[in-house]
Amino acid sequence: MADKHLLREVGHLETRCEDCALFSLCFAQDLSKEERDLLNTILKRQQPVERNEHLYHGGQSLKSVTVVRSGSVKAYQLSNDGDEIVSGFYLPGEIIGLDALASGKHPGGAVALEDSRTCEIPLKDFIRMLHGSPRLNQVMLNLLSEEMAETRELLLVVGRLDARTRVALFLLTMSRRLSRRNQDPDQFRLTMDRRDIANYLGLTIETVSRTLSALQREKVIEVHGKLVNVLDQNRLREQAAKTVDAGQQRRSA
Amino acid sequence: MADKHLLREVGHLETRCEDCALFSLCFAQDLSKEERDLLNTILKRQQPVERNEHLYHGGQSLKSVTVVRSGSVKAYQLSNDGDEIVSGFYLPGEIIGLDALASGKHPGGAVALEDSRTCEIPLKDFIRMLHGSPRLNQVMLNLLSEEMAETRELLLVVGRLDARTRVALFLLTMSRRLSRRNQDPDQFRLTMDRRDIANYLGLTIETVSRTLSALQREKVIEVHGKLVNVLDQNRLREQAAKTVDAGQQRRSA
DNA sequence: CGGTACTTTGAGGCGGCTCAAGTCGAGTGG
DNA sequence: CCACTCGACTTGAGCCGCCTCAAAGTACCG
Numbered sequence: 001m002a003d004k005h006l007l008r009e010v011g012h013l014e015t016r017c018e019d020c021a022l023f024s025l026c027f028a029q030d031l032s033k034e035e036r037d038l039l040n041t042i043l044k045r046q047q048p049v050e051r052n053e054h055l056y057h058g059g060q061s062l063k064s065v066t067v068v069r070s071g072s073v074k075a076y077q078l079s080n081d082g083d084e085i086v087s088g089f090y091l092p093g094e095i096i097g098l099d100a101l102a103s104g105k106h107p108g109g110a111v112a113l114e115d116s117r118t119c120e121i122p123l124k125d126f127i128r129m130l131h132g133s134p135r136l137n138q139v140m141l142n143l144l145s146e147e148m149a150e151t152r153e154l155l156l157v158v159g160r161l162d163a164r165t166r167v168a169l170f171l172l173t174m175s176r177r178l179s180r181r182n183q184d185p186d187q188f189r190l191t192m193d194r195r196d197i198a199n200y201l202g203l204t205i206e207t208v209s210r211t212l213s214a215l216q217r218e219k220v221i222e223v224h225g226k227l228v229n230v231l232d233q234n235r236l237r238e239q240a241a242k243t244v245d246a247g248q249q250r251r252s253a
Numbered sequence: 254m255a256d257k258h259l260l261r262e263v264g265h266l267e268t269r270c271e272d273c274a275l276f277s278l279c280f281a282q283d284l285s286k287e288e289r290d291l292l293n294t295i296l297k298r299q300q301p302v303e304r305n306e307h308l309y310h311g312g313q314s315l316k317s318v319t320v321v322r323s324g325s326v327k328a329y330q331l332s333n334d335g336d337e338i339v340s341g342f343y344l345p346g347e348i349i350g351l352d353a354l355a356s357g358k359h360p361g362g363a364v365a366l367e368d369s370r371t372c373e374i375p376l377k378d379f380i381r382m383l384h385g386s387p388r389l390n391q392v393m394l395n396l397l398s399e400e401m402a403e404t405r406e407l408l409l410v411v412g413r414l415d416a417r418t419r420v421a422l423f424l425l426t427m428s429r430r431l432s433r434r435n436q437d438p439d440q441f442r443l444t445m446d447r448r449d450i451a452n453y454l455g456l457t458i459e460t461v462s463r464t465l466s467a468l469q470r471e472k473v474i475e476v477h478g479k480l481v482n483v484l485d486q487n488r489l490r491e492q493a494a495k496t497v498d499a500g501q502q503r504r505s506a
Numbered sequence: 507c508g509g510t511a512c513t514t515t516g517a518g519g520c521g522g523c524t525c526a527a528g529t530c531g532a533g534t535g536g
Numbered sequence: 537c538c539a540c541t542c543g544a545c546t547t548g549a550g551c552c553g554c555c556t557c558a559a560a561g562t563a564c565c566g
Contacts, residue, residue, distance in 0.1 A: 077405060080494065085409055099405075102391075102398035107405075130387065137383070137390040138355075144397045145355035151404050152330060152352075152360075156338055158412035159455030163522065194545065202412030207522055209546055225531080225545075241333070416554070447513065457555060462514055478513080478563075 016040045025093030025180065026067060030139045035129065042125040045069070046117045055096060055110040055118070062100040064120040068092050071116020072191040076199075077108035086200040088150070089113070089192060091177055098144055113191040158202040166201045167211040168239035171221065175230060186230040193226075215239070269293045278346030278433065279320060283392045288382065295378040298322070299370045308349060308363040308371070315353040317373040321345050324369020325444040329452075330361035339453040341403070342366070342445060344430055351397055366444040411455040419454045420464040421492035424474065428483060439483040446479075468492070 017028040017036055028036060046069055049055060055066060058078055073090040075097075087108060090096050096118075100106040121129075129136055157166055179185035190197070198208045215221045220236050222229035230236060270281040270289055281289060299322055302308060308319060311331055326343040328350075340361060343349050349371075353359040374382075382389055410419055432438035443450070451461045468474045473489050475482035483489060 077409075079409060079413075085413070087405060087408070099398050099401050102395040107402060130390070134384045134390075137387075137394075141390075141393065141397065142355040144394065144401065145352050148352050148397065148401055148404065149360055151401065151408065152340060155340070155404065155408050155411060156330075156332055158408060160332075160338070160411075204523060205545080206524085206547085210522090213546070446511095458513080459515085459556085460554060463554095466514070 015045075017043070022069065022093040022181075027095060027139055027143060030135075030142075031133075032135060035133055035136060038129065039121070042121060044120045044122070047120055049073075049112040049116045049118060051112055051114050051116075053112050055112065056106050057109045058106055060106050060109075062097065062104050062106060062123055064122050065098075065126045066096045066121075067119045068094050068096060069117040069119050072113045073110050073116060074113050074192060074196060075108060075110045084199060086196050088154075089174075089196075089200070092181055095143060098140070098147060101140065101144070113196075163201075163203055163207050163211050164214070164239055166203060167197075167208060167215070168236055170197065170201060171228065171230070172236060172240050174228075175233075186233065188228055190226045190228060268298075270296070275322065275346040275434075280348060280392055280396060283388075283395075284386075285388060288386055288389060291382065292374070295374060297373045297375070300373055302326075302365040302369045302371060304365055304367050304369075306365050308365065309359050310362045311359055313359050313362075315350065315357050315359060315376055317375050318351075318379045319349045319374075320372045321347050321349060322370040322372050325366045326363050326369065327366050327445060327449055328361060328363045337452060339449050341407075342427075342449075342453070345434055348396060351393070351400060354393065354397070366449075416454075416456055416460050416464050417467070417492055419456060420450075420461060420468070421489055423450065423454060424481065424483070425489060425493050427481075428486075439486065441481055443479045443481060 017023060017026065017040055020026065020028075023029055028039060031039065044064075049071070055073060056063070068090050070092055072092075073096055074086060075088045075090065077085045077087055079085055085108075090110075096110055097106055099108075130140070157169055161169070174190065175185045175188065178188050192200075194205045194208050198205045201208065212221070212223050215236075216223050218235075220230075220232050220239065222231060270276060270279065270293055273279065273281075276282055281292060284292065297317075302324070308326060309316070321343050323345055325345075326349055327339060328341045328343065330338045330340055332338055338361075343363075349363055350359055352361075383393070410422055414422070427443065428438045428441065431441050445453075447458045447461050451458045454461065465474070465476050468489075469476050471488075473483075473485050473492065475484060
């Protein structure tokens with residue numbers, strides 16, 4: 001705990017956004033030089049979050065705009081009956097909790113999947129920046145509608161694709177996102193457990209596990225717990241592209 | 254066609270936003286008086302759209318911000334394999350195609366489900382207003398994140414609930430939305446066909462039909478083609494609230 | 507009225523859920 | 537360092553809901 005507070009202080013002293021390794025992935029790159037200078041003075045960098053620690057809870061009011069600096073974060077909502085619905089996973093460079101921008105209240109919660117760090121802009125400062133910068137507004141609208149597109153994509157995946165396709169798509173997406181962060185696209189560690197994956201994909205734990213095993217049997221991937229080794233990108237892509245057609249579902253259209 | 258052009262002209266002459274019957278449902282109510290005065294001068298009112306006519310196609314660039322004035326509209330996206338994915342239905346007072354605000358290009362298309370009318374703000378004018386009005390920015394962010402919340406809701410519905418619950422929720426939602434527009438919440442006409450409903454809910458036509466029939470057999474509703482008569486709001490709500498638990502799915506959480 | 511598109515209804519099969527045992531792996535205490 | 541434990545993951549058997557395929561019924565429009 002003492003450590004933590006120490007680190008929070010140290011954060012201020014760190015690099016400027018322009019020098020951050022994640023700059024090319026961060027929304028800060030879309031700002032003008034002046035805006036970034038301002039940002040550099042107010043940004044609280046490298047805030048540590050422990051594994052399983054909440055960044056915020058559902059219903060809580062938005063305190064700051066948060067970018068994942070390292071580690072990974074799970075976002076979820078609660079259904080009417082209190083079930084957790086995993087709505088997304090966030091990797092370094094991505095902004096968390098944008099959906100609270102409008103109402104000022106987080107519709108769901110966010111938890112660190114591993115020890116992580118974040119950069120935070122206090123809401124007050126952020127709002128002030130928003131008022132002064134049409135460009136920042138544009139950037140935010142962009143981010144929101146990007147996330148919108150992603151959610152729509154997930155809608156398609158979760159509602160209409162068979163289990164094998166969902167899992168394949170999940171692996172591919174993770175691979176792609178991780179590789180943009182300088183990790184090996186063919187060998188990575190999933191930071192979330194099977195429960196979270198299943199929940200995210202709208203499947204059961206058992207089905208996810210079985211599907212992973214099947215893909216391994218077919219030498220498309222290798223799995224050892226959270227470690228994934230993609231043996232055959234192409235065939236994995238095929239699985240993901242089958243989109244529908246096979247199993248059930250299709251008609252419509 | 255001649256008629257149509259005539260009407261487009263006449264549109265300009267109509268009422269001001271403040272006098273519109275839909276004012277309380279329209280985003281215009283959130284603007285300041287000055288902003289609204291400006292809006293009144295640039296808004297193209299009551300643009301007619303024929304049944305099955307497209308408001309825009311996927312990939313097309315955003316020409317104007319559009320509010321449904323009367324009738325109803327279906328929004329859809331195309332999946333990789335060209336399947337239609339119905340992403341929403343829009344009723345009078347609702348804004349269409351906001352998800353194109355960021356990129357400037359519509360990710361999907363929109364078609365009128367019946368002869369309808371719209372109010373349109375040419376994009377140029379709208380952008381100009383955005384630059385001059387932090388408030389309008391806020392309103393837009395609000396609308397976008399509202400739509401985000403809705404899509405997330407749909408995600409839950411489509412991915413995790415059984416057919417009966419999905420259909421019940423759909424009916425309830427339509428009922429609620431229509432009643433806010435001064436229509437009888439217990440007796441209404443669905444403007445979309447079974448195919449669209451099924452697609453929207455991630456089900457097949459047959460399943461939707463069977464479910465409606467079942468609800469009718471149980472005297473919860475009465476259906477005659479597109480006409481729906483809710484006989485027992487409470488029991489319909491029960492069906493929708495069962496959320497999961499019954500059939501399959503649940504675990505997670 | 508005949509055609510076409512939409513809707514309903516039925517029979518059957520399959521994917522994924524449920525329930526129920528394992529197996530594995532990391533952390534703990536003897 | 538090993539035995540133990542507890543949670544995470546895997547695997548299997550069986551069942552159920554929804555999809556598929558097929559055909560009949562119904563409404564709308566020329």
